[in-house]
Amino acid sequence: xxxxxxxxxGKIFEIIQESPLIKTLRIRPEKSIKFKTGQFVxxxxxxxxxxxxxxxxxHFVSNTMDITIxxxxxxxxxxxxxxxxxxxxxxxxxxxGYPIEKFKNKDVVIMGGGVGLAPTRxxxxxxxxxVDNYKxxxxxxxxxxxxxxIYKDAISxxxxxxxxxxxxxxxxxxxxxxxxxxTGVVTTLLEKIDIDPKNNPSVVCGPPIMMKFGTFALKDYxxxxxxxxxxxxxxxxxxxxECRHCVIGKYYACKDGPVFTYEMxxxxxxxxx
Amino acid sequence: xxxxxxDLFLFFNRCISEKIDNYEEILLPKKNNKKxxxxxxxxxxxxxxxxxxxxxxxxxxxxxxxxxYLSRENVSSTNIHSKKRIIAGIKACxxxxxxxxxxxxxxxxxxxxxYKNLRDNTLIISTDCNQITDSxxxxxxxxxxxxxxxxxxNLSKVNNNDYYYIVAGSEKGKKxxxxxxxxxxxxxxxxxxxxLVEENRKDIFNKLEKENKxxxxxxxxxxxxxxxxKLWIENSEACVGCGACTNICPTCxxxxxxxxxxxxxxxxxxxxxxxxxxxxxxxAGGDSPRAKMHQRFRNRYxxxxxxxxxxFDEIGCVGCGRCIDACAAEIDFRKVVKELS
Numbered sequence: 116x117x118x119x120x121x122x123x124x125g126k127i128f129e130i131i132q133e134s135p136l137i138k139t140l141r142i143r144p145e146k147s148i149k150f151k152t153g154q155f156v157x158x159x160x161x162x163x164x165x166x167x168x169x170x171x172x173x174h175f176v177s178n179t180m181d182i183t184i185x186x187x188x189x190x191x192x193x194x195x196x197x198x199x200x201x202x203x204x205x206x207x208x209x210x211x212g213y214p215i216e217k218f219k220n221k222d223v224v225i226m227g228g229g230v231g232l233a234p235t236r237x238x239x240x241x242x243x244x245x246v247d248n249y250k251x252x253x254x255x256x257x258x259x260x261x262x263x264x265i266y267k268d269a270i271s272x273x274x275x276x277x278x279x280x281x282x283x284x285x286x287x288x289x290x291x292x293x294x295x296x297x298t299g300v301v302t303t304l305l306e307k308i309d310i311d312p313k314n315n316p317s318v319v320c321g322p323p324i325m326m327k328f329g330t331f332a333l334k335d336y337x338x339x340x341x342x343x344x345x346x347x348x349x350x351x352x353x354x355x356x357e358c359r360h361c362v363i364g365k366y367y368a369c370k371d372g373p374v375f376t377y378e379m380x381x382x383x384x385x386x387x388x
Numbered sequence: 389x390x391x392x393x394x395d396l397f398l399f400f401n402r403c404i405s406e407k408i409d410n411y412e413e414i415l416l417p418k419k420n421n422k423k424x425x426x427x428x429x430x431x432x433x434x435x436x437x438x439x440x441x442x443x444x445x446x447x448x449x450x451x452x453x454x455x456x457y458l459s460r461e462n463v464s465s466t467n468i469h470s471k472k473r474i475i476a477g478i479k480a481c482x483x484x485x486x487x488x489x490x491x492x493x494x495x496x497x498x499x500x501x502x503y504k505n506l507r508d509n510t511l512i513i514s515t516d517c518n519q520i521t522d523s524x525x526x527x528x529x530x531x532x533x534x535x536x537x538x539x540x541x542n543l544s545k546v547n548n549n550d551y552y553y554i555v556a557g558s559e560k561g562k563k564x565x566x567x568x569x570x571x572x573x574x575x576x577x578x579x580x581x582x583x584l585v586e587e588n589r590k591d592i593f594n595k596l597e598k599e600n601k602x603x604x605x606x607x608x609x610x611x612x613x614x615x616x617x618k619l620w621i622e623n624s625e626a627c628v629g630c631g632a633c634t635n636i637c638p639t640c641x642x643x644x645x646x647x648x649x650x651x652x653x654x655x656x657x658x659x660x661x662x663x664x665x666x667x668x669x670x671x672a673g674g675d676s677p678r679a680k681m682h683q684r685f686r687n688r689y690x691x692x693x694x695x696x697x698x699x700f701d702e703i704g705c706v707g708c709g710r711c712i713d714a715c716a717a718e719i720d721f722r723k724v725v726k727e728l729s
Binding site: 116117118119120121122124159160161162163164165166185187188190191204322323348349350352353355356357358359360362364365370384385388 | 463464466492493497498499500501504641642643644645646647648649650654656658661663668669670671672673674675676677678691694695698699
């Protein structure tokens with residue numbers, strides 16, 4: 116009998132400070148972990164606790180895993196104290212990821228904000244690994260200020276890829292920071308693109324407020340409810356539908372999600388909170 | 389078939405002293421004499437004549453989940469082997485709850501190893517209720533005061549007879565009755581036993597119907613979801629969010645997972661949690677979908693009547709009434725359901 120709580124130990128081999136509050140841990144697990152982009156894992160710090168995180172690396176890579184984490188609570192405070200060489204544990208992967216087979220030959224629009232760029236980076240990297248399979252990939256990224264933008268170093272490389280349109284925006288530019296791209300909330304980037312929303316998929320991931328207004332903006336743009344994919348964040352202890360903490364009406368965010376179409380959950384309760 | 393009560397206990401004695409079929413432990417309801425009314429709780433059987441075992445009155449205080457789904461458990465252990473045991477005197481409400489837990493914890497997505505181990509190593513002997521207590525209301529949620537399925541063996545005691553009508557409900561139970569026969573007398577039932585049992589069952593059911601008359605409600609609980617916030621606020625006004633109702637509920641199984649890792653091994657420990665607690669659904673950063681007490685109060689009702697129904701094809705209330713007994717604010721679950729559905 117397989118124990119669903121089994122942990123695969125791993126070691127941190129690199130830590131990247133992405134923004135003042137966000138770090139990417141690069142982990143080498145003892146056994147390679149195959150996942151589908153959009154699925155999540157439970158990352159544990161021995162003796163401290165664990166939390167659900169979506170890997171930010173491509174799903175074509177299984178011997179290492181990148182996890183991008185914002186410092187925002189008990190476990191993540193400890194995550195930010197970890198050093199290269201430290202031991203962590205990984206359970207999973209859990210849940211259903213992005214159905215990228217449905218994205219083939221489509222114009223894919225990805226909207227990500229703040230630390231919500233992490234799961235969408237995994238999706239983006241997975242898609243560009245086989246970029247010829249897609250008609251185009253549009254990435255709309257948002258952050259509070261230029262300093263808060265993560266994955267800065269990779270942007271220029273990604274922008275050179277054929278079929279990729281990578282747009283960024285910040286909510287505001289403080290006097291001591293420089294910015295020559297768009298200013299305004301992430302949904303304002305929709306005005307800068309020209310995509311036929313009919314039968315094309317869109318993905319939204321970010322803080323709750325962005326999920327809500329991002330979804331509404333994508334709807335207004337013309338994407339259908341079946342073609343808006345949301346990555347739902349709820350409290351998840353077990354990861355596989357046992358502990359019930361992540362229940363969204365009849366669904367478990369961990370087992371039936373975390374990626375849902377808006378069509379699936381639009382009538383359930385308190386989805387934006 | 390029938391078995392004399394005396395013989396059953398004689399068998400129990402031999403069973404644990406000789407480890408018959410490797411059974412090492414028997415749990416039975418013991419009567420706790422309180423001033424105003426009787427209460428029952430499971431204890432490990434021993435042959436102490438001072439202890440009054442009572443298999444046939446009504447459900448125990450402790451829900452049966454506490455013997456299969458422990459309040460605190462190391463779930464990382466790969467080497468789980470519990471003793472083989474018999475639990476006798478389980479009532480129909482608890483059996484229904486156990487059936488729900490089976491669906492929740494042993495399914496195509498995952499198997500909870502600790503639960504499955506205890507489940508596999510336990511023989512279930514259920515008994516008909518011969519009495520009811522104030523909070524009993526299985527009749528309101530489609531239940532009966534006697535087991536119809538999910539048992540290995542069922543015992544029905546009739547009036548003041550000194551014997552039980554014994555029936556097998558599974559292959560395991562059938563074999564075990566043969567084992568019992570090897571040690572004590574199990575005789576053919578007198579002709580009138582079946583009708584006496586039926587009559588007795590009807591009597592108890594009618595008692596339940598009478599006692600719960602004022603709470604009568606339909607099985608259409610969809611309205612629970614639609615009722616306005618004001619009604620939920622009013623009904624939850626006395627609730628202090630202690631979580632006693634969920635802890636004692638035989639179908640509640642929400643848990644938190646803690647990391648108690650030491651040295652090289654990752655150790656996960658699960659303990660009961662309650663959706664009535666403020667931190668239950670709170671995510672990193674502090675947001676919660678149910679920050680207010682009345683929202684959490686409402687969640688329990690929706691979970692029982694709507695979410696369980698979607699997840700397991702049956703509602704999560706078995707009508708045992710323990711949440712009513714346990715509530716410090718004396719909130720009557722039946723009353724809330726009636727007012728809001």
